[in-house]
Amino acid sequence: MKREDSMRITIDGRRRRAERGQTILEVAREAGIEIPTLCYHEALTPWGACRLCVVETSMGGRTRIVASCVTPAEDGMVVRTDTDRIRDIRKMIITLLLARCPGIEILKSYARQFGIKRIPFEKGSEDCFLCGMCVRACSEIVGVGAIDFAYRGVKTDVEPPFGVTSSACIGCGTCTTICPARTLTLEKVFARRTMHCKKEEIVGRCTICESYYSGV
Amino acid sequence: MIRKAKHKTPRKTKAKVASKTINICHGTSCIEAGSGQLEVAFEAALRHKSLSADVKVRPGRCMGYCHVAPVLTIEPDGVTYGNVKLSDVERIIDKHVIGGKILKDLLVPAEPAYPSLQPLSRAGFFEKQVLIVMRNRGRIDPESIEDYIANDGYQALAKAVSEMEPEQVIDEVKRADLRGRGGAGFPTGLKWEICRRSKTSETKYIVCNADEGDPGAFMDRSLLESDPHAVVEGMILGAYAIGASHGFVYVREEYPIALERIVGAIEAARDYGLLGEGILGSDFSFDISVVRGAGAFVCGEETALMASIEGKDGRPRPRPPFPAERGLWGCPTNINNVETWANVPPIILKGGEWYASIGTAKSKGTKVFSLVGKVKNTGLIEVPMGTTLREIIYDIGGGVLRDRKLKAVQTGGPSGGCIPASLIDLPVDYEELSKAGSIMGSGGLIVMDEDTCMVDVARYFVRFLEEESCGKCTPCREGLTRMRQILDRIVEGKGKKGDIELLEALAKVVKDASLCGLGATAPNPVLSTLKYFRDEYEAHVYRKRCPAKVCKALIVYRVIPEKCTGCQRCVRACPVGAISGPRAQPHNLDQSLCIKCGACYEVCKFDAIAGDAIYVE
Numbered sequence: 007m008k009r010e011d012s013m014r015i016t017i018d019g020r021r022r023r024a025e026r027g028q029t030i031l032e033v034a035r036e037a038g039i040e041i042p043t044l045c046y047h048e049a050l051t052p053w054g055a056c057r058l059c060v061v062e063t064s065m066g067g068r069t070r071i072v073a074s075c076v077t078p079a080e081d082g083m084v085v086r087t088d089t090d091r092i093r094d095i096r097k098m099i100i101t102l103l104l105a106r107c108p109g110i111e112i113l114k115s116y117a118r119q120f121g122i123k124r125i126p127f128e129k130g131s132e133d134c135f136l137c138g139m140c141v142r143a144c145s146e147i148v149g150v151g152a153i154d155f156a157y158r159g160v161k162t163d164v165e166p167p168f169g170v171t172s173s174a175c176i177g178c179g180t181c182t183t184i185c186p187a188r189t190l191t192l193e194k195v196f197a198r199r200t201m202h203c204k205k206e207e208i209v210g211r212c213t214i215c216e217s218y219y220s221g222v
Numbered sequence: 223m224i225r226k227a228k229h230k231t232p233r234k235t236k237a238k239v240a241s242k243t244i245n246i247c248h249g250t251s252c253i254e255a256g257s258g259q260l261e262v263a264f265e266a267a268l269r270h271k272s273l274s275a276d277v278k279v280r281p282g283r284c285m286g287y288c289h290v291a292p293v294l295t296i297e298p299d300g301v302t303y304g305n306v307k308l309s310d311v312e313r314i315i316d317k318h319v320i321g322g323k324i325l326k327d328l329l330v331p332a333e334p335a336y337p338s339l340q341p342l343s344r345a346g347f348f349e350k351q352v353l354i355v356m357r358n359r360g361r362i363d364p365e366s367i368e369d370y371i372a373n374d375g376y377q378a379l380a381k382a383v384s385e386m387e388p389e390q391v392i393d394e395v396k397r398a399d400l401r402g403r404g405g406a407g408f409p410t411g412l413k414w415e416i417c418r419r420s421k422t423s424e425t426k427y428i429v430c431n432a433d434e435g436d437p438g439a440f441m442d443r444s445l446l447e448s449d450p451h452a453v454v455e456g457m458i459l460g461a462y463a464i465g466a467s468h469g470f471v472y473v474r475e476e477y478p479i480a481l482e483r484i485v486g487a488i489e490a491a492r493d494y495g496l497l498g499e500g501i502l503g504s505d506f507s508f509d510i511s512v513v514r515g516a517g518a519f520v521c522g523e524e525t526a527l528m529a530s531i532e533g534k535d536g537r538p539r540p541r542p543p544f545p546a547e548r549g550l551w552g553c554p555t556n557i558n559n560v561e562t563w564a565n566v567p568p569i570i571l572k573g574g575e576w577y578a579s580i581g582t583a584k585s586k587g588t589k590v591f592s593l594v595g596k597v598k599n600t601g602l603i604e605v606p607m608g609t610t611l612r613e614i615i616y617d618i619g620g621g622v623l624r625d626r627k628l629k630a631v632q633t634g635g636p637s638g639g640c641i642p643a644s645l646i647d648l649p650v651d652y653e654e655l656s657k658a659g660s661i662m663g664s665g666g667l668i669v670m671d672e673d674t675c676m677v678d679v680a681r682y683f684v685r686f687l688e689e690e691s692c693g694k695c696t697p698c699r700e701g702l703t704r705m706r707q708i709l710d711r712i713v714e715g716k717g718k719k720g721d722i723e724l725l726e727a728l729a730k731v732v733k734d735a736s737l738c739g740l741g742a743t744a745p746n747p748v749l750s751t752l753k754y755f756r757d758e759y760e761a762h763v764y765r766k767r768c769p770a771k772v773c774k775a776l777i778v779y780r781v782i783p784e785k786c787t788g789c790q791r792c793v794r795a796c797p798v799g800a801i802s803g804p805r806a807q808p809h810n811l812d813q814s815l816c817i818k819c820g821a822c823y824e825v826c827k828f829d830a831i832a833g834d835a836i837y838v839e
């Protein structure tokens with residue numbers, strides 16, 4: 007490591023060395039500090055959308071709240087990952103997502119971890135919390151780009167381009183494997199996938215073990 | 223024997239009309255002036271006359287006729303009516319929609335009337351204004367480059383190219399202390415310098431942000447329409463300073479005239495050798511293309527805007543990297559607002575020091591505002607930074623309409639805040655506005671009088687922003703919807719204990735944790751009204767009362783028999799026929815028909831209609 011490429015940052019009171027270009031999340035994980043994430047995946051370009059990974063940074067007297075998965079570490083930066091303000095934000099984010107998708111295990115487990123007892127909002131029935139991993143995996147790993155976001159605001163959804171049958175989908179199942187919502191809604195996510203692609207025949211289901219397979 | 227007709231004549235005869243659409247403007251000024259109520263009244267009246275199938279009522283976008291708000295357009299006739307009152311609803315349907323006659327007294331002129339073209343009787347309107355950006359407006363023919371040149375046009379460019387190094391141009395802009403007029407107020411000279419010094423690539427771009435998605439705002443459109451060359455010259459100067467080879471003007475699609483003028487100006491500049499290879503005989507080359515906006519408010523955000531120019535989905539991405547390092551196609555890119563660009567030529571021509579002599583300690587020069595709402599003189603104004611709200615509203619604006627009491631001023635567009643009348647002496651600059659819980663934004667100024675319900679105002683803006691949220695990040699996408707649901711509940715009289723606190727907690731998270739500026743500023747309307755008008759929220763939630771008598775669910779209209787003379791004015795005004803009664807006797811108001819539009823309340827000359835709030839003990 008060249009000297010000028012190495013930076014010093016402080017995370018939760020611990021001094022760490024960081025390489026130029028490393029994100030705060032990467033430095034924290036190396037230091038064994040756990041920051042919860044929902045839309046981050048090592049194999050994909052950071053997306054910065056769920057905002058669960060927020061941390062407080064101070065640089066030159068200015069305190070900011072940033073998403074650690076997309077914010078590069080800077081020399082002299084002081085990072086705090088567990089302040090009251092950060093905890094309040096994370097709780098609210100899980101509360102909001104759980105109100106949208108009440109059935110998803112990963113959200114429920116975060117809710118338990120954060121001590122969330124009550125959802126003060128009307129419950130929805132969505133099964134996707136729009137982390138965008140499937141979209142990124144399909145384009146970055148599979149190189150196909152068969153699915154994308156459609157619509158705006160709360161109506162946002164994952165669909166093949168222009169909502170029509172995607173002839174590009176090769177039925178590899180990468181999107182469904184990577185989907186963090188899968189634990190509880192395996193079937194729904196597959197259904198979702200066939201819905202994305204509107205090609206029912208590409209997904210088969212084994213009659214013995216009941217698992218799904220790509221039927222191309 | 224003559225056979226009886228098969229069918230009885232229906233009781234209500236349905237008038238035969240050609241299908242029409244009534245577009246009721248839902249821009250800020252029009253909403254302020256009651257276009258929401260108008261819409262309800264039209265719908266009810268059409269239903270009443272069994273015309274709903276043929277005549278559609280739709281919300282429309284601001285057309286720049288804010289000075290005669292509320293405004294509506296009847297299509298396909300292309301007729302625009304302004305200052306439409308609830309009592310005009312009946313008349314418009316009977317005379318125009320059914321009768322095919324145009325109501326001359328409501329007609330607004332075909333071209334938006336700019337203040338500079340208005341009679342000089344409004345002298346007070348001009349006294350406190352200082353025109354730098356709008357220097358040529360109304361004085362030159364915007365389609366004539368010769369006119370622009372005859373008024374010092376392209377002199378700054380000639381000076382820069384022949385006498386100044388690019389760094390000197392940047393220094394001059396830094397000396398002027400010019401800050402971005404698109405919202406955040408970032409120092410322009412510094413931004414240019416970062417972009418010039420960026421080593422990411424040799425190719426560099428500049429962009430003019432003319433997306434202007436704020437409802438009711440029209441300063442950028444007006445600039446492009448009235449003085450397009452000022453923007454073009456500013457961009458050429460910026461490109462020279464930064465070392466950019468190509469520029470883009472990103473214009474909102476709904477601005478056909480602005481588009482035409484800027485395209486025309488670019489062509490004319492090319493013909494004169496001011497754009498293209500070897501500008502003015504130097505070795506500096508630069509050209510500009512025009513891109514039509516994708517139409518979404520969020521596309522005005524710089525990273526979404528760049529994605530849109532690249533032909534991708536117009537959603538914001540996290541910064542850093544900032545555009546000055548990685549912008550269009552990964553190359554260093556400098557984005558400025560229309561007004562920022564238009565400020566550049568005078569700065570280069572007259573010097574940064576001259577510019578910095580105008581304004582306050584940290585905000586220099588002038589700012590263009592669109593002054594709208596309940597104020598006597600509306601329109602675009604340009605004032606030195608630091609001019610107080612009082613000077614703007616009373617000296618320039620001529621005071622509150624109908625001399626009502628001022629309640630608040632909303633600044634900064636949909637994601638700005640509401641400043642209470644008690645802060646009327648606030649000098650308007652970036653710092654002071656933000657201290658007061660609002661923002662400069664792109665320069666919207668909406669004057670609100672005592673008849674405005676602040677909870678309803680907050681709800682209107684949150685709803686707009688909810689619809690414009692791109693949906694990428696959790697706080698903005700989910701949080702705004704939940705905030706809007708709580709606000710809906712409150713204005714419908716269904717607010718619960720704890721709602722205000724939940725709303726506040728949500729607002730803070732959305733502000734702190736959102737990915738882009740839309741989410742980060744979206745809670746301002748709520749936070750500022752909670753800060754200054756919390757009692758109004760409490761009145762709605764705990765006492766089921768709307769102090770301003772705006773929230774319909776919390777109002778009942780009734781006739782006060784002792785005062786009613788039986789004049790029948792209200793009978794004619796009511797769009798749904800809810801009031802009846804023989805002449806000269808107290809009238810009856812049928813609550814089951816009443817749509818709470820308030821038309822009767824408005825027209826009654828004897829104060830015999832009470833629109834009081836329900837009190838729940």
Ligand SMILES: Cc1cc2nc3c(=O)[nH]c(=O)nc-3n(C[C@H](O)[C@H](O)[C@H](O)COP(=O)(O)O)c2cc1C
Pocket residue numbers: 401402403404405406407408431432433434435436519520521522523524525557558559560562563664738739740
């Ligand atoms: C949701 C959103 C909408 C925006 N819309 C506009 C706009 O319509 N026009 C504009 O100039 N800037 C807009 N901005 C600000 C731009 O992102 C950017 O800061 C600005 O164009 C920079 O130019 P300036 O430095 O000259 O102000 C918007 C920002 C956000 C977050």
Ligand code: SF4
Pocket residue numbers: 143144145148150151152153174175176177178179180181182199202203
């Ligand atoms: S299954 Fe289809 S949509 Fe999913 S990652 Fe593979 S190609 Fe993309």
Ligand code: SF4
Pocket residue numbers: 133134135136137138139140141164181184185186187198
């Ligand atoms: S389907 Fe799964 S992977 Fe795709 S956005 Fe939704 S939750 Fe994320």
Ligand code: SF4
Pocket residue numbers: 520538690691692693694695696698699736737738739740741742
């Ligand atoms: S803050 Fe709103 S508009 Fe901005 S990225 Fe997030 S969802 Fe999209």
Ligand code: FES
Pocket residue numbers: 042043044045046053054055056057058059060073074075076
């Ligand atoms: S993990 Fe960082 S924003 Fe989702």
Ligand code: FES
Pocket residue numbers: 247248249250251252253283284285286287288291292293437438
């Ligand atoms: S014309 Fe309706 S707000 Fe401008």
